Amino acid sequence: MTISITADGGAPGEPLVHFWSTCVGAGRAAEGLRAGWQEQLQLVADAAGFGYVRFHGLLHDDMFVHRREPDGTDVHNFQYVDDLFDRLLDAGVRPFVELGFSPPDMAREQGTTFWWKANGAPPTDLDGWAELIRRLAEHWIARYGADEVRTWYFEVWNEPNLGPFFRGSKSEYFALYGATAGALKRADQGLRVGGPATSNFVPDGRFAGEHEDVSQHAIVREAEDLDALEWRPVWLQDFLTYCHQRGLPVDFVSCHPYPTDWALDGHGVHQQHTRAADATTRDLRTLRELVDNSPYPDAEIHLTEWNSSPSSRDHTHDYPQAATFVVKANLESIGLVDSLAYWVFTDVFEEAGAGDTAFHGGFGMITFQGVPKPVFHAYRMLNRLGDELLARTDGAVVTRHSATGGLAALAYHYPPEVTQAPPGSFGGRETAERILATGSPRRLRVELAGLRPGASVTIETLDARNGNALPIWQAMGAPDSPSRQQTALLREAGRSVRHVVQQADEQGRFLFDEEVRPWSVVLVHQPVPGRSR
Template sequence: MTISLHADAHATGTELTHFWSACVGAGRAAEGLRAGWQEHLRLVRDAAGFRYVRFHGLFHDDMFVYRKGADGQPILNFQYVDDVFDRMLQAGVRPFVELGFSPGDLAREKATTFWWGAHGSPPTDLGQWAELITAIAEHWVHRYGLDEVRSWYFEVWNEPNLNPFFRGARSEYFDLYAVSVTALKAIDAQLRVGGPATSNFVPDGRFAGEHEDTSQHAVVAEAKDLDSLDWQPVWVADFLEFCHSRSLPVDFVSCHPYPTDWALDGHGNTQQHTRASDATTRDLRTLRALVDASPYPDAEIHLTEWNSSPSPRDHTHDHLQAATFVVKANLESIGLTESLCYWAFTDVFEEGGAGDTVFHGGFGMITYQGVPKPSFHAYRMLNQLGDELLIQTEGAAVTRHRASGSLSALAYHYPAEVTQAPPGSFDGRSVAQDVLATGSPRRLRIELTGLSPRSSVTIETLDAEQGNAIAAWHAMGAPEPPTREQTVLLRKAGHAVGQRVQLADDEGRFLFDEEIPSWSVVLIRQDRDTQ
């Protein structure tokens, strides 16, 4: 089956917002103090245009924000937070502030999750929590100016429906949100606050909120076709109802629509289920309809974590299919959300400790050593699209840059043989490699007309041989660890997508008509100074 599109440079377009570039994730605040993290941030900001960064651990003990003195009074120290935020702002990105987890001296339980021992429990004193929120927000206003801080987002906690991240009842989270949003709005009503930042979507809404003290969600183990069920976001409807009943503001709604789900059944057993390849888009439509029908129809929607799976040891993340899935899910979700935040931009990431190998399946689109993975190019290519959508079909879209009038097209081949999101590859690389070998070439035909005669058009190709750093690593014998010289070569290979330049004909017509391999991504961009 051919992917075919025709677009005229002078056709009427519709506004296209780059929601895929709005926000990107990172592990925890303290990792932002490292040189590698900062270098990778500048790289993805320049290439992919990310505008916000979200991470855990803002109040963790390694940031030294909060401790109690011998007299029991709080001692506040914002120097480390200032360091991270200063460098982010200098790099051209803003914080998407996750308010969490509890500082050790304010936590009901300590070291409940992650290698670094996040204190995932409610604060022992909501009044002292509110004082902390007030103090740090006032500090930010003083340091960065009110107009700047108004441009940030403030998200209350992370995944409070999951036991390791919030050892408390749903009602306790709702109370935490209430005191947090009240404290921030008391400083300035235009500060943007939201939640509930829950994970994940569950079938038919089971365990999505009806049980007050259920800290995990469930699936129906006997269901024969989970994808045929109605998947609903956890707690969101109840959260909005609670806020409305208390007259609390909600500037944005957040949750985490991972298409691969680990859910507890009624007996405490885990079950893994990889959903259909269009699960992300279906979830966003569901969430959009829920918010539109709620008392908060003007609330923005921010999906503040998303990836093909929620595992930091899934080798799929290192492979080409991760990039194809990124492009597919984002193009199919145009108009449904304000952000779909890829988790995460770098493998400087220690939820489970350091990765044991260069390619260890980490979330990042850049390895610890600074080697770009294919997912990096997915976002770089998405960022090359224009701000007007001219035409779209399954597998491709053509856009126009309003300022220059030049066109950009992006296409992908997600093979029909794979009906699910990319299956996770957790116990090694074999599943990822088998999936990468699935599928047959597909013809791609994109015709652009109305261009300037003989204008220059650049074609970039991301596939198993081009821009695929792990293939280059295997070709050099999979060295572990690579030498300094090998690392330089891997970085070059990671950046080296296929690229060639062609010209439109004398009538201003350009035609791309070729077979492209499975999992490949093709960017066609008219040079802006030739239109």
């Protein structure tokens, strides 16, 4: 079976929005004050073009944003937030502001989730909460200017349908959203607010939140084929109805379409299920239709967390199949949403505490030591695509850069033997190694016309041997904390995909026709002036 695509550089194209690079995730706000985190953010911003970064914990204890004195006086301290946001903007990245969790003196319960003990409970005083949000927004406007802050996004909370993250009911979340949206709009009508930031999509709409504050379903009807059912986003329909009935603004809709681990109820009861390889695209189509037919058809759609699994100890994240899944899901979802934010860019990430070893299955596209994983190259290669789509087929696209006329094609070999999203590899690397070895080579044929005669064309290949530092680390004896020399070698190995430079023929045609391994990603492109590698 051959993956084949042909395009003419002089043919008409259609606009292509790089929704995959709109936003990327990070762990928590305080981690962003570290030098390693900031260096890695600059690296992914330059290579992958990310425009926004979203993280938890902006109002957590370690950011010192709010405290209440014994006499009831509220004290606000924005110095740590200022330092973080200044550094983001200096790196060319804007904040996608997640407003949560509760500051300690407002939280109804404290330390409910994560190693860093986030206060996953609604604030006891909605008026005090609204005053804090208004003051923050006005502070940002004074510091950065209204025009700048109007380009940001303000998302209310994180996954309020899951108990550890929100020790309250659906009704309480809706009330919190209303208070937060009102506070932001009082500060400036141009600020963009949205939600409900729920996790996850669930089958057949049965657990999507149609019933008010249901704590647990007594019976879960098993389907013979869960993937044959329609999956729908949790709480979203009720959320949009609530906001419309009360005249609340919804500038964007957000939720988290992980293709695994769906919640049976609103309080943390789960069933683990790895869905079909095209589950993300199917979910985004459902979401697009739902929003288009809602009272808010002009609302943007931002999927503010997404990955092959929602575990920071899934070894699959360190392997090439994670990268191939990223490319496949994004290319199949062109035109459906405004962002699909990879969770997260760095293994400087402590929801479950520190990883015990350099490659521990963390979410990040870069290890704690700064070693790029294959998924880093997936986003770097996606960012190399142009802003006009010329051709598209199963497994490949060809694009054009409107400013230069240069062409860029991206292709991937997701072996048909793997019908699911990459299965998680928990507790060890055995499943990840088995999946990496699944499948057979395929022929890849990319034919381009309309190039300048003799023009240079670069072919970059990402696979198990190229752009993958994990085998090098294993050959070193898998050191938990690599030496400085080992770290330098791993960083170089992680950055080094296979590069080959060829030329178009005298008629301005170019043909790439080779056999590629399973889980390969291949980028065929002409150099773009001013773009880093």
